[in-house]
Amino acid sequence: MKVENRFWRVGAHLPFIIFSAACIIPFVLLATASLTSESELLKNGYSFFPSEISWAAYEYLWKGGKEIFRAYGITIFVTVVGTAVSLLITSLIAYPMSRKDYPAASILAFVVFLTMLFNGGLVPTYLVYTQIFHVKDTLFALLIPGLLMNGFSVMLMRTFFQMSIPMPIIESASIDGAGEWRTYWSFILPLSMPIMATVGLLQTLIYWNDWMNGTIYLTDTSLYGIQNLLNQILTDAQAASSGIFGSISSSAEQAAPLETVKMAIAVIGVLPIMAAYPFFQKYYVKGIVIGSVKG
Template structure:
């Protein structure tokens, strides 16, 4: 009992250390974001800022409607893209996981092939602007490069093949269920862990994406949050490097440059942090869902 107690305490200390190592950097970023810029230049980063300043957030939200609009666009594409992408991934992964599906090998090879080779940036751009006119539309932030990922398809196929017992599917056949009913009513409810995992991957990919906005958008009203924040940072850097006269130099010296980086990280990470507990609930629940009694 004593050795087991020592082992438990060792594990507790290990997990406390790991938790602190992940939380402390976030706290540091938050503290730096509310520190005065001159204090940062003089003393560097600190968990205990000598002078509190919200100038970085004031600068970011100078045009608050632009930030709010970018938030709305990012939330929309994240929700729609994640749900539609998850559904398409499951509907492709399930057939190729079935041993009785005639085109299983051909489709599996096609999915795997897309992981190894691609047409390059220029053909990719031409497809989604000339053949599929998505330029300057909200769909250009949802479909290209994000909606369906071959790696996620293979992950889900492996889960379906190894964790969904054929006895359950055969029982459903005997009871008169068709393929659609089996998929939506039986397979998906038993696949909570992989659905939560792939859903989280999709959510992070959409939330953090800025490249599609750069490539496909010229309409600033459709900019995603990450691209808008990146553009604000580039504007600050450009002004700092191209200040010619003394007045401009003094103005740039007063602008938050280091603290605004941290403020952008806090603004950008906020909602996605709140999504983790939601997915975590399904991770834990999914550990026991779908167990088959012998």
């Protein structure tokens, strides 16, 4: 009996081990490729065990060390502030939508759902942000566009409030004299950590990986986030490798290890998120499971 149970236990875990390996192996290959010499990578292709280790790609990136640290700082600031404010805005609209005793709940739900189907388009959005809000060439260009509520996140949070926070808790808070704001801050938010972590992680990924807003609204490269800076470095490396710089470029630029630089850029861009994800995973899974149940 014990042997049979052990057999089924191994059989149940084996698919998950295979799926986990399928997720981890590409990142391992990415990291080893970034440490492979350009000549070996072009000659022998990608390998988990390169015969020649080279830091040339990271040395090439390190030439812009100050710019990279500044871009990291800008991205971290925008991500932290943007995620916090976005969570506040999202929860403030999702909570009244979840209250059946709120007369305008269905109207709010319709408006939020409508934004999931239609948007104003790039040109009207650009004109609004540059001509009315004047965010061009400011940090607000990286911050404000992401603050617009994501309809999916609002609906996910609303479902969580409806399914996971019993109405008697809200009623007991009201009986004890708590107003709507006190109920929201002291009862709703502390009970909503799973969905807050879930939506917060999704919003963090959006802010961290965002390069479109920087491309559209920023001409001052000193305000670039890490994604825009890495994209600029990659463009420069491609230009150097193709000889566009010509005689004015240095030998180091002409010898840019383009393929390994691409891998190193991917490692630098994804590493902080990979390091932070395990701390959110428990809440993320719980929030997705509960928030996705339709009432």
